[in-house]
Amino acid sequence: MSDPIDYSSDMAGLLGHLEHLQKQVADAQNILQSEEVEGSAGGGVVRVRVAGELDFSAVHIDQSVFAQGDKSVLEDLILAALRDASAKLAKAREQVLGSAVGEVMGALFGGADDNEIEFGGGFGTLSGGDGEETGNGGE
Secondary structure (H helix, E strand, O other): OOOOOOOHHHHHHHHHHHHHHHHHHHHHHHHHHHOEEEEEEHHHOEEEEEEOOOEEEEEEEOOHHHHOOOHHHHHHHHHHHHHHHHHHHHHHHHHHHHHHHHHHHHHHHOOOOOOEEEOOOOOOEEEOOOOOEEOOOOO
C-alpha cells in the first residue's frame, strides 16, 4: 500500500499567497485613494481633479470659455473633462490592482522572483517584503 500524499504544506503555501494577495490589493487600494488624476478638455481650458472612488476635488474653467457665450460648449467641455478624468482613474486602478494581483499569481504559478512591484504614472511602489508602501509618485 502507498503512503497518503501530504497536501498540508501545499495548502499552507497557497493560503500564504492568498493572504499576500489580499495585502497587496489593500495596499493598492490605499494608493488609489490618495492619488489624484486630472482630466481635461478643450486643450486644458476645462480641468477636473479626481481621486480614489470618483472623489472629485476641483474644477477649473479658463475665463476664455465664457467669452464664447455658448452654454452648450461649456457643458460639453465639462462632460469631456469628467470622462477624461474617469478614464485616467480607471486606467490607474487597472494598473495598480493588476500589478498587485499579477505579482502574487506569478509567485503562485512560478516566474515572480522579485518581491517588489513598481507602478508607473506616479503610483508609487508596493513592497512584498514588509508590506510597506514607498514612493507616492504623485504629481
